[in-house]
Amino acid sequence: MTTLAEHMIADGAENRPPMLDKTMYNSWQSRMLLYIKGKKNGRMMLESIENGPLVNPTIEENGQIRKKKYVELAEQEKLQDDCDVQPTNIVLQGTQLSYQERECKLYNEFEKFTSIKGESLHEYYLCFAQIIKNMHTIGMTMHQVQVNKKFLNALQVEWSKFVIDVKLAKNMYNTNYDQLYAYLSQHKGHANEVRMLRERYPDPLALVANYQT
Template identity: 70%
Template sequence: MTTLDEQMIVAGAKNCPRMLDKTTYNSCQSRMLLYIKGKKNGRMMLESIENGYLVYPTIKEDGKIRDKKYVKLTKQEKLQDDCDVLATNIVLQGLPPDVYSLVNHCKAAKDIWDRVKLRMQGTKLSYQERECKLYNEFDKFTSIKGESLYEYYLRFSKLINDMHIIGMTMQQVQVNTNFLNALQLEWSKFVTDVKLAKNMYNTNFDQLYAYMSKHE
C-alpha cells in the first residue's frame, strides 16, 4: 500500500478547486463533488468517496490466503483501484496544510472525506445551530437604505443559496413573499402590482426581480 504522498505523485491531479474553508465549507464541498463528477470516470471516484476504496480480492497460494497483486486484478478492478487513488489525490489537493496534517494517516478518500466533514461541519447540533441561524437571517432579512434593487437581490440570492446548500427547504410562496415584503417603502406600490400580476406559488424570486428591475 502506497503512502498518501506517493498517491498524490502517481495520480497527478491538476487544477482541482479548493475544497476547504470552514466559513464556506458547504459550497466548497458541493463544488468539489461536481468537479470530481465531471472528470473521466468521475462517477467511480464518487463511489470511492461515498463507499470506500476497492477491497482487493484474495487468492489461496501455497496454502496461504493473501490479497491479489494489482497486476492480477481484472480490468474493471484495476480501473476502480486507479479511481480510488485519483479520488484520494483530488480530495487531498483541496486540503489546507493544517487539515492535511490531521488526515495524512488515512489511506482512503472516504476516510479523509468523512473526517474532514466532521471537522468542518461538526456534530448534528452544529448543523442545527447553522440551520437556526439561517432561518433567523431569513426572517429578519430586509433591504438596506440606499442600496440598489440589484444589490438587494444579490444579498437575498446568497442567503437562499446558503439555505439550499445544507438542504433547507421552504415553500416558494414564502420565499417570494419575504423577497417582496423586505423591500424599502418606496417599492410598496410596485410590490402590490407584482403580487397582482404574478402567481406567487409558481413564480420564483429571480423572475420577480427581473419584472421589478424594469421599473427601477
C-alpha cells in the first residue's frame, strides 16, 4: 500500500524545477520587463526578448560560408550579442531568489508549526502533511528523524504519554510520520479522555487524583 508520504514524493519530485503559480504569470512578467528596462542597455535587451537574439552575420572563408565568431563581430553586434544573454541570466537569478524565499518561508512554517487546541489528530496530520508536501514540491529535503520529532513534539499535551510510548517503541530514523499517525490513532479515545479531564480539572493535583480514580 502506497503511503501518503510516498504520494507526496511522487507529486513533488526533487528533480522537478520550481514553478510559478499560473495566476502570477502576468504580474511576474510585467515586473521582470520593468526590471530589465532599468538595467544598462535595457532597451536592447527588451528588443532581444521581443524580436529574438542576434543572427550572427556570415563571412566567406576559403570558399566556405560560415558564421562570424564573437571576436569578429563589430562593436555594436558584440553589444547586441551580450544583451541577448543577459535577460536569460536575470530571469534565472530571479527564479533562484524566488526559490530561496520560498524555502525560507516553508522552513519557518515548519519550525513554528504546532497543533491547535480542539483539532482532531486527523486534522493535525493533514496540516502537517501539507507542509511536507510543499517542501518536496520545491525540492527541499529534511532528515527523517527531524520530521518525526516535529510531528510528535508539536502535539497537544493530552498526547504526551503516547508520544513517550511511541518514541520508545519506534525507531525515529526509520519510521515515517504516516506510521506514527497510524500508531497514535489507536489511542484517540484515551487522549480525548485525558483532554476532557484536563478541561474539567485545571488543577494538576485534582487532575491526577481523578485520573487515578
